[in-house]
Amino acid sequence: MLLNGSQIVLECLKEQGVDTVFGYPGGTILNIYDALYKTPEIKHVLTSHEQGAAHAADGYARATGKVGVCFATSGPGATNLVTGIATAYMDSIPVVAITANVGKNLLGKDSFQEVDIAGVSMPITKHSMIIKDISELADSIRKAFKIANSGRKGPVLVDITKNVTAQTYEYEYKKPEEIVPEVKAGDEEIKKAAEMINKAKKPFIFVGGGCTAVKADSEVRALTELIDAPVCDSLMGKGVVKGTDPRYTGMLGMHGTKASNLGMYKCDLLIVLGARFSDRCVGNTRAFTKAKIIQIDIDNAEINKNVKVDLSLIGDVKEVLKKLMPLIEKKQNPEWIKEMEALKNEHPMTYDMDSLTGPAVVNEIYEATKGKAIITTDVGQHQMWTAQYYKFDESRHLITSGGLGTMGYGLGAAIGAKIGRPEEIVVNVTGDGCFRMNLNELATVSRENVPLIEVILNNKVLGMVRQWQTLFYEQRYSNTILDDKVDFVKVSEGLGVKAVRVNTVEEFRKAFKEALDSKEPRTIECCIEKDDKVFPMIPAGGANTEVFDASDLK
Numbered sequence: 001m002l003l004n005g006s007q008i009v010l011e012c013l014k015e016q017g018v019d020t021v022f023g024y025p026g027g028t029i030l031n032i033y034d035a036l037y038k039t040p041e042i043k044h045v046l047t048s049h050e051q052g053a054a055h056a057a058d059g060y061a062r063a064t065g066k067v068g069v070c071f072a073t074s075g076p077g078a079t080n081l082v083t084g085i086a087t088a089y090m091d092s093i094p095v096v097a098i099t100a101n102v103g104k105n106l107l108g109k110d111s112f113q114e115v116d117i118a119g120v121s122m123p124i125t126k127h128s129m130i131i132k133d134i135s136e137l138a139d140s141i142r143k144a145f146k147i148a149n150s151g152r153k154g155p156v157l158v159d160i161t162k163n164v165t166a167q168t169y170e171y172e173y174k175k176p177e178e179i180v181p182e183v184k185a186g187d188e189e190i191k192k193a194a195e196m197i198n199k200a201k202k203p204f205i206f207v208g209g210g211c212t213a214v215k216a217d218s219e220v221r222a223l224t225e226l227i228d229a230p231v232c233d234s235l236m237g238k239g240v241v242k243g244t245d246p247r248y249t250g251m252l253g254m255h256g257t258k259a260s261n262l263g264m265y266k267c268d269l270l271i272v273l274g275a276r277f278s279d280r281c282v283g284n285t286r287a288f289t290k291a292k293i294i295q296i297d298i299d300n301a302e303i304n305k306n307v308k309v310d311l312s313l314i315g316d317v318k319e320v321l322k323k324l325m326p327l328i329e330k331k332q333n334p335e336w337i338k339e340m341e342a343l344k345n346e347h348p349m350t351y352d353m354d355s356l357t358g359p360a361v362v363n364e365i366y367e368a369t370k371g372k373a374i375i376t377t378d379v380g381q382h383q384m385w386t387a388q389y390y391k392f393d394e395s396r397h398l399i400t401s402g403g404l405g406t407m408g409y410g411l412g413a414a415i416g417a418k419i420g421r422p423e424e425i426v427v428n429v430t431g432d433g434c435f436r437m438n439l440n441e442l443a444t445v446s447r448e449n450v451p452l453i454e455v456i457l458n459n460k461v462l463g464m465v466r467q468w469q470t471l472f473y474e475q476r477y478s479n480t481i482l483d484d485k486v487d488f489v490k491v492s493e494g495l496g497v498k499a500v501r502v503n504t505v506e507e508f509r510k511a512f513k514e515a516l517d518s519k520e521p522r523t524i525e526c527c528i529e530k531d532d533k534v535f536p537m538i539p540a541g542g543a544n545t546e547v548f549d550a551s552d553l554k
Contacts (some may be wrong), residue, residue: 001172005134005165006035009098010150011018012141014041016176018069020419021045022053022062026073027113029100031165033071045419045448047412048440054084055412055438056419057095062399063374063417063424065215067148074101077114078159079120083406087123088155090403091236092213094148097121097139103163110429118159120427126154129226132161134169140175150179152299153213157344181214181314182298183323191321193294193311194327196269202336204267204291206252206281209236209402210274210298212395216240216318223321228333229271230340232260234281236386237274238398243371243391249340250349253281254538255384258347261536261544263340267291274298274317277306278403284345287543315466347536347549349388353505358385358457360505361526363452365427365455366390368512373425374399374417378410378434381463384534386429408437411454418452425453425516432458432482439491445495445521453515454497454523456488459530467533492523 009032013021022045025033036044047053057068068088072081078099088095102111118130127147131140137160144156197203212221220240224231224247231241232252241248250257252264264270265288272295275281282288285307293309295302296317297338303312313320317469351359362385365373371391376399377383383400392398399417401409414428435456445452457463462480469477492499499522502508508526515522535549 001170002168003520004031004035004168005137005160006031008138008169008171009033009160009165010042011067011171011173015142015174016067016145018042018067021069021071022047022056023071024050024053024073024077024417026077028102028162028167029071029077029165030072031162032098032100045415045444047415048443051081051084051408052412052415052438052441052444054095054097055087055409056083056416057097058088058093059376059413059416060420061088061093061095061401062398062413064420065396066420067096067145069096069098072099073113074096074099074117075115078115078117082121082124084412085121085155087128087401087404087406087409089124091209091401092153093155094153096144096148097155097157099157099159100165101130101159101161104161105163107161118157121157124155125157128157128159130159130161131164134164134167137164137169138171142176146177146179146297151182167400170406181316181319183319185313185315185320189311189313189478190323191327193313193324195228196292196311197271198329200269200412201333202266202268203227203333204263204270205229205231206270206272206275207231207233207237207240208273208275209234210317211237211240213274214316214318215395216321217395219318219321219325223325226325226328226330228331228337230263230337232256232263234275234278235398235400235402238387239392239395242393244388247337249344251387253278253544255388255534255536256282257349258338258536258547258549259343261538261547262343264289265545266339269294272296272309276302279306282307282544283538284543285542287545307330347395349387354432356502356504356508356526356528357532358382358528360428361455361457361508362386362389364505364509364512365429368509368516369425369427373397373427374421376400376410376414376417376426376428378430379405379407379417380431380434381467381532381534382429382431382457382478389497407434410434411438411441411445414452415441415448415450418450427453427455428456429457430486432460432461433462435488439495441496442492442497442523443448449521451520453512454521456525457528458525459528459532461530463530463532464534466530471532472539488523488525497521497523499525501525501527503527531548
């Protein structure tokens with residue numbers, strides 16, 4: 001079948017099962033948008049900014065487990081995707097970004113809106129390529145999807161010169177290659193891991209984003225029960241183990257629970273499932289734990305990179321656990337569980353839930369949604385409060401920028417999540433500083449009628465930075481005060497989304513119920529105190545055992 005390059009792009013997307021694309025048109029990509037106009041099988045969501053498109057594709061991918069797709073034109077359109085691509089790269093999210101560039105004969109001549117986006121994005125993608133020959137187009141797109149969704153997942157950029165989008169070439173349908181989960185760990189290594197687990201008296205499980213990527217919830221929960229081990233998680237691993245599980249000790253790391261951080265030091269075997277030992281999780285690596293460590297990860301590059309381990313099993317964590325668990329003896333560890341329970345009871349997560357605080361808002365959202373909602377966040381105090389106080393029932397329900405820490409991520413991601421899983425309640429929890437960075441996407445929400453709920457925790461400061469300035473910079477609040485005349489309710493309504501401002505827990509409870517019942521997009525601005533803090537906390541570079549909270553400051 002003879003098609004032009006733009007039609008080939010759309011046919012290849014249909015091959016891959018793509019039903020939604022997020023993007024923004026422009027000169028060099030017009031041919032592709034013209035072909036898209038004639039392709040009703042693929043829904044296009046016009047975002048307000050290309051960065052919003054990248055975040056929406058990312059949120060769609062995290063919520064559905066499928067590859068997210070975004071389009072942008074050349075030059076500034078393509079460079080506006082960069083932050084979103086980097087966000088996906090740091091959290092290993094499968095996204096294919098398709099950009100168009102100037103014609104082949106104009107490359108390298110500083111032509112209008114010409115940027116070497118394949119070169120720019122090379123350090124923040126699994127793979128980036130520029131297509132100058134139409135004979136390479138179809139297979140390159142197929143390759144992009146396979147790379148993005150295999151092994152350690154991640155973003156791929158395909159840049160296509162405008163002449164290729166117009167030329168014609170023979171197209172033939174190809175069924176996508178099946179992606180087979182990788183297990184490189186040998187039988188002897190798996191047997192040794194089982195022996196170490198069978199001998200352990202105080203095993204502790206640490207769950208990371210690799211478990212979320214392959215939805216290993218059932219396998220991880222089965223292991224936890226099999227060996228009767230306490231379990232903690234990273235920000236990316238939230239929901240793999242239920243937040244209500246009695247063995248769950250909370251998040252690990254800089255703003256993790258005292259029980260998880262101190263328990264890490266008390267265990268005799270740490271079983272790390274799909275986590276990369278981020279500095280925000282392990283703090284001072286020399287004082288992280290005294291235990292032996294088994295690390296299961298898809299990416300060999302993560303082994304011994306930050307923390308030296310005693311045994312590594314390379315492979316898809318879901319498949320490795322399927323091979324490992326039949327070799328493990330069922331055990332009970334009553335004394336160890338009792339010791340961890342004592343830590344949890346001695347250091348509970350407590351906060352004022354009667355006043356309108358960040359944790360109180362998150363708790364109200366949890367109670368109203370019964371732990372079943374998809375929660376997206378931006379980055380800062382509100383992000384940590386969400387991770388601490390919302391008890392996630394399953395993976396893919398917390399969608400947040402972990403590795404890059406991208407302010408302005410949440411609303412775009414919420415759009416992608418809600419479009420990808422329309423049956424789910426989707427709530428974006430943001431702060432006033434982050435909301436300023438992506439509020440333009442409320443125009444997308446209203447135009448597309450995406451019934452998500454935007455919750456703004458407005459303390460009129462850059463809360464997390466101010467917290468650091470309070471604790472470590474002698475209260476020198478340099479450029480972190482946002483007490484100006486911006487009215488978020490009017491802004492939201494000006495962009496087409498009904499909004500309300502609340503000052504009490506009761507007002508929030510009523511507003512949130514109305515938002516849920518309305519089945520339409522809503523914004524709720526919550527006025528909270530500027531000096532509320534996120535505790536517990538570990539100082540930058542400190543050991544996990546140095547975790548402190550407000551009571552320690554007294």
